[in-house]
Amino acid sequence: MADLANLGLDEGGHLLVTHGLDALSPGERLTVTGSHPALGIHLAAWCREHGHQVAWTDAGPSGSPRAGRAGGTADDTTVVIVKGSAGERRWQGAERAGLAAGPPAAHANAAWGLAARGALVEAGGPPIGAQWSERDHVWADIAPQLYAAAAASQWDPATAVDWTAPLGGAPPEVERAVVQLMTYLVENEQAALIIPARLLSQLHPHYREVMQLLATQAADEARHVEVFTRRAVLSGGEPGTSSAGGRASLQTLLDEPDFTTAAFLLSVLGEGTFLDLLRFIAEHAPDQVTADVTRLAARDEARHVAFGVAHTAHLARADRHYLGTLRQAVERRHAALRDTAGLNAEVFGALVLLGAGSWSPEAIRRGWAAVRDLQDRMDEGRRRRLAAIGFPDDEAAELSALHTRNFM
Template identity: 35%
Template sequence: MNNQNHCISIFTGHLKPSQALFLKLENAFLVSNTYEIIEIISLNPNIETELRGWAKIKGHLYLGREVLKQQYSYKIQKITKNSFSSSASWNKKMKGIETSNPKLKDLNLSEEILDKAPIDNGLLTRGIVTQEGSPHYNFELSHKELIWSDPVSILYEEGKNLQWNATTDIAWNEIPNLDPILEKAICQIMTYLVENEFSALYIPGKFISKINPYYMEVPLFLSSLMNDEARHIEVFTKRANANGGGFQYSSEVTQRSLYSLFKEEDYIKSSFLLHVMGEGTFVDLLSFLEKYMPDEATKKLIKLAKRDEMRHVAYGMEHVRSAIEQNPYRINSLKNTAFKRKEFMDELNTESTMLLESLAILAGGSDEPDDYKRGFDLVEELKKTMNKNRIKRLIDIGMDEDLANDISKAHTPNFM
């Protein structure tokens, strides 16, 4: 296309032929289109030779000089191909600035969010124009349906607003000295919680670098999720050591269960196992712990962690539900994933007995036979509650009730 009548004018004043002048020219030509004419308005009458030479080196066509009133117009036509496929946006002030409350959801980075990220999208997001020749990253997760969750921007904002500090927001000095049996049970529970939180920290970390940043909201949310999990690890570690007890034992069944989560390489399947099945069940466990912890400080740290986990479950639920809506055949894939994990766990065919005994002691208040039996029965009721709520979540993401029952029963005895 010949755009002989279209000129872009840049004023260079007294700039002499130098790096400073040629930098301005370089950028002006970068953002112009092929065959456009760039007019250099200068106060210098004798830079024609240098401009002609620069144009020749760059592959452009020098058109000549025109004398204006106390100024000089030098024109060069761009001949080389376009450096950018489109022009950058301008005059798109985002909502919320006037009220000093701009939210992620208020950003209008593009007219639409494409189902597949542009192939030339590098380490940048929507609205940034890529220069021709930039490397292709070939992000593994470049399709919207593989990662997207509609409330992700809202959940990200919620995560920021509900941040808490594992050092200053817990009244650590108010944790009482407990009976050693009860304290040891709590330390065993905290040990288990830390193990599981490491799983919830590391698994999203595996996938962030695979997600195309065109879908910026998702890696931002996952980063906030990882920050939550790091805080949970910190707070549960501190509680385990608060009264001098310290970490206790890690069971083979717990580590085997977490390994079966960690080795999953498909993001939708991982989201299903971790957020929908695992963290969803974890929320029920945290509700149980919050109810039966003997002191307010420990109740509070459990409550705050549970609030974070509920946000993670909300992302996973919408993510997997959306993926199923776009491809109902994924239900069969998720079913196979759940039963494959069950086969792996069945090789051991046991529960985390130290955890279960500790939960029974906590709920009963001691290891005295009657208290312990009462606590044991409460743990059995907890398992039923976990199963019922798992079934509900599975139905909510699009599975029929019979399949939801089967998959829930196949869930790991480790809870996570």
């Protein structure tokens, strides 16, 4: 029985009727009572629309109350509804979009569309045009933890950096070196923003943790673009130079169509190498602003690298032959960039000068040695990450040597 009191069907009363019918099987009866003057008319129309039948109604004020509602009056209307089977047929063919608890499904059905994981999905909805719907091609077990860490670690460029801090007494040429490095970082971070955004747009939402993680990664890169841009012009000058070879190197990342190879080239090799670069700049920064923006960016980039390594290793374990695909991606990129100039000479010079601190011969020797040591650390880090993915040590060393001279 459903007692609506004076609630009209057009005021939410239909929810009480539906709730009562949900507990019944097709053919069973529900008695509805209420004092709303249009209840009988509204229920008759509602039943026709939803595939139920009105078996009996006492719609007039002269009838006696039929329900056992305390305080019922002769103005009450009583309607008996026979539940139809239309609602049951609606959900025939429905399936669960995986399990709400536990790991995501190995394959995400395009017919699930935007349904929440674990939801009962009615048949007939529009399929989602996601390019990547296989778990092994996008997943890493660490993704949920990395997303939680990323969500907790977002920082505000306006408050995390003291933009009023003095730039210090560094020589003008060192300041120009910082400006050049910031210009170079902006260029690379813009590519690093586009790639996760593109991957995100083609990912099946069933793998929501990866989608969320990529969204935070794009947000990270947007912040990096902002802070590096602000630092580049903080002293009032113009940004530095942008080389054709550097842009060509980044374009090969944008052109990579596969989810895993794009994540591998960007995060495992490129951003992994950039971690060492950012730490170098922070270590040799001539002012607090430069140290802070590179330190904060490095903290974010470490998460991006962690996901790239974990995901690539996950797929390599699931499909050992995929290591060959990754090798081909490195070799293909190396061949495409063979005739380019590599790292912008102004960027290399800026790194040396940053490490030196001045133009004296002895300082330049020191800066040169520091940059050579940086390149060795970059190579060591790439080999270590490649080995973690599953490459033998000798192959890891060979592939690291093929990585672009442009760092990213």
